[in-house]
Every structure is written in C-alpha cells, then in structure tokens.
Amino acid sequence: MNFDPKTIIQRLQDADPQARGFVTVQERVYRELRTALVRGQLAPGRPVTLRGLAEMLNVSPMPVRDAVRRLIAERALMKLSNRRVAVPTMSPETFDEICRARLALEPEAATRALPGIDDRRLALLIELDKRCGGAMESGNVEHYMQTNQEFHFTLYTSVPQQVYMSMIESLWLQFGPFMRTVVGRWGTSRLIDQHQKAIEAIQSRNRRVLKEAIKTDILHGMRIIGEQVLNPHIAPDRNHHE
Amino acid sequence: MNFDPKTIIQRLQDADPQARGFVTVQERVYRELRTALVRGQLAPGRPVTLRGLAEMLNVSPMPVRDAVRRLIAERALMKLSNRRVAVPTMSPETFDEICRARLALEPEAATRALPGIDDRRLALLIELDKRCGGAMESGNVEHYMQTNQEFHFTLYTSVPQQVYMSMIESLWLQFGPFMRTVVGRWGTSRLIDQHQKAIEAIQSRNRRVLKEAIKTDILHGMRIIGEQVLNPHIAPDRNHHE
DNA sequence: TCCGGTATAATGTGATCACAAAATGAACTT
C-alpha cells in the first residue's frame, strides 16, 4: 500500500469520478456537446468546426476532435460531403426510422429491466413521474423533456444492459436537437400520462402491460416532436450544406 | 517542404486517392481493424495498443487513435479500467442482449426494405443464397459467415435506412470476434436454410413470412455461435483485465 | 448588375513532441 499524499488523493478521486468532474478533457467536452445537442442549443444544419468549439469551450482542438468523432459515430453529428461536420438535419424518413427503432428497442429494454426494479428504484420512478406530470401541467416543455428522459433511462438501467443502452442513447441523441422545435407549440391536453400505467404494471409485475405502456408513451411523445419537425410550414429553415 | 522519406511516400499515396482505396488513412485503418475483428483475427481479451497497431499497419499512431475511438463508440472495442483498450470479451448476458437486439431490429429492417427490392436485387440475393448454401454443404464456416452477412446486409440495404443499419452493423461487429470459435465444431446438419424461405416471401411480397424467416434465421445462426461461446468448457480462456 | 477567376483565410488530417499515469521487471527485505 502506498501512502503518498498524492496517491491517496488520486485514490479518493477515482473512488468517485463524479466528484472530480470527469476523467479526461475529451470526456468533459463530449458530455458538454452531448447535453448541448439534446437541449437543442445547437441548431440543426449548423456547421461545427473543431477550432471553433475548442475556443468556445476553452480547450485545445485535440480533445474536441476526439469528442466530435465519437459523436459522429453515435450519429449525433454528421459528416458532410468533404470533411466538414454539422449538426444533423432531420428528414421524415429518418424520423420514421428513429420512431420505429425506439419502438423496437425500448419496450423490450423495459421488460428486461423489470426484475431489477426494487422498492428504492420504484420510489425513484414514482418521484420522476410526479415531476414529469408537474412539468406537463405547468406547460414547461424543457422540464418535461428532461424528466421524461430521466424516467425512461432510470427504468431501463434498473438492470445492466449496455448493448441496449448504447443504442437507445444514440437514438435519443439523434432526435434530441429537434425537441426544442416543440417549444411554444405544445398541446398538453393531448398528453395522457403513460408513466402512471407503466408504474402500475411494474407494481403488479405485468410485463405485457409495461411493454404496452412504454410503447404508447413513445408514440405520444414522438408524435409531438414529429408534428413540428415534419411539417414544412412549421419546421425551421434547414441549411442543407450538401 | 519536408523531404522525409516517409512523408514523400505519404504524398505519393495521397496523389491517387482511388488507388489507395480510401479517402483518409484513418478510414483505411478503421476498415482494416473492422474486418480483422469480424474475422476473429484479434482474440477477445487481447490488449490493443495504439503504437502497436500503428507499427503493424505502417501508419502513424494518429489515424489509429481515431479509428480505435470510433470502434470503441461502436462497441467493437472496449475501454478497460484506466485508459487501456482491448478486444471485448463476451458474457452470457451480453450475448443474450445482442441476440434480442438483433431479433428486435433485423426482421423489422427486412420488411422495411421489402418495397425496395427490384428484380436485380432479388437476383443478387438468390445468388448470395446459393453461395451461402454451397458453403454450408461444404462445411466452410468462414465462407458461410461471410456470405450470410452479405445476404443480410444486401437485403436490409435495399432501401436506405441509415439509422437501422448503423445499429445492426454495430451488433454484427460485437459478435463478430466470436464467430471464429465456431470453427471445427460445426454441425451443418442442424442448419435449415432460412434464406430460401425469405426469398420466397420476397417474391410473394409477404411481409409476415419474411419477418418470420429472418427471425428464425437469426435464431439458428446465433445458436451456433452461442453454444460455443457460452459453454465454459469449450470457450477460449478469457483474460479479464478488469 | 452579374458572373468567373484568383487570392486569401479557414478547416480537417496527419505527424511529432511532452507529460502523467500505469505496467513491467529487477532488486531488496523479511
């Protein structure tokens, strides 16, 4: 055992990676870009430059390069004709694909996670649903989107399933930039809280009902985004750089 | 102007992008690593170093770094505890996840592709099936695996669907390294050619039958790999580096 | 005013270097 002061501190930091912030710079950059994308802070079609992002985030271009490449691999950013990188634009076909992929993966992921949901996790889900419902009532779209994501991801990760989660995260990243188009055109009245149904299914350990609840929840949520994204007279102007 | 011999060679290669086959070095490295992984030329658990790969492929560590990061994002390589990179090992849980994910995505991808299959594509599929059948009869596992992949990917890409394809490619990359464990323990007798059934379904434009054919084809194919991978007394020793 | 060509600037890619962390192996202690 090494009792170097430095080593001890290192050990403490390793014990709680969150406390240190992030392990590497590129990881920090990756997460910052990621959240910026999900929150719609980067407009679709907008060109992205390594040096520009580096300056914006006060880091050297190198970690940005790594983070951007990773996001490209996850389809959260797209490479244009030659070399240039941009925030992806959405087409009706792609949106349809994402919806179908979510429907194919997430209900399955939910039922797979069912055995891993203990009382503590269930309480957390109920809490998140309550917050999500509050956001719906108050019409706070951004808050709704965030708590909705937390609800889904908390549910799916009740059991470790890395293969599913990496694909699902990629899908959420892909439609993330378009959630902000929903702001201001928000009909809460049409939204029926499917989370409640999901929670009841969890409590009664009913896989079939859980699957159905997640399925309809996805359909409802995506319809809100899809209506905005896919109507040409509403959608924001797309800068087709290719 | 730099007259390093290495730089000059690089310049000559850059002069004719077509001859080199790929636009960038990292793309070439990426594909080489990718095929090496799929063909099981890199043993699971084996540690992978940037400088080592760079020397092996006669390139600088830089493009290797990019390619490796991309493969990590696609779950074709894994990052160990601290920094180090390795070929992933397979656990029964992960294998189960991959199977289920394939079953969730690929039958759907097939039926989505159905309207895009014209006569030319159908002829190609029939040709690939014939080759695949030949490989089965002759017991050539590697050839079977390759033509089987070509058949599936040709089918799915009959219609452009990038979202699905990137996820499916990632899945194939993940179980690719374990296909070679099948060699030598190959019971062709149990394999019934589901491709034939799929082709008939395509000809009659029957989505339900096509879905079912792909589903059973996946189940059969994965069972062959799974039996080898998941039986501890048969599976190769795993170097759990973490 | 509009178009086409040229010069300038900006960008991604690849190479090389510096450095801290980790792995490896040798020497040493018990």
Next chain:
DNA sequence: AAGTTCATTTTGTGATCACATTATACCGGA
C-alpha cells in the same frame, strides 16, 4: 522463497505544427 518497493519502460492524452483541401472574399470584365 514470496511479497514489496523502486526504477525503467510503455501507454494514452493533450498540445502544437505542417500541409492539402475547401470555403470565402475580392476584384475585374461583361
């Protein structure tokens, strides 16, 4: 002889530079 400590080597990460390619701005001629 087995475990521990220390020195050396190796590795990933980040920074900086060179360069070819692409984009942008400018300008002259119709």
